[in-house]
Amino acid sequence: MTVDEMIGRINELYHKSQAKGLTDAEKEEQQKLRKAYVANVRANLRGQLDNISIVEKDGSITDLGEKFGHKKKEQSESRRHTK
Secondary structure, eight states: OOHHHHHHHHHHHHHHHHHTOOOHHHHHHHHHHHHHHHHHHHHHHHHHHHTOEEEOTTSOEEEHHHHHSHHHHHHHHHHHHHO
C-alpha cells in the first residue's frame, strides 16, 4: 500500500467513524494504518536528518548522521562484518 493509499484509507475510516461509527475490525485497521503511517514519517525524517552536514566556522564538516544518528551504527556494524 502506498502512502497516498494509506492516507486515503485513514481518512475514509475517520469520516465513517464520524458518520456511523466503526466496527471492531475497522477500528483495528485504523489503528494499524495510523501506526504504519507514523513509522513511515519517522523513518523518512530520520533519513533526511542523517544526511545533514554542518560546515563549522573553522571549515571542518560535521556529519550529523555519523555524530548522532543511524549512520554511525550502520557503518560500525558493516565494518564488523567485513573484518
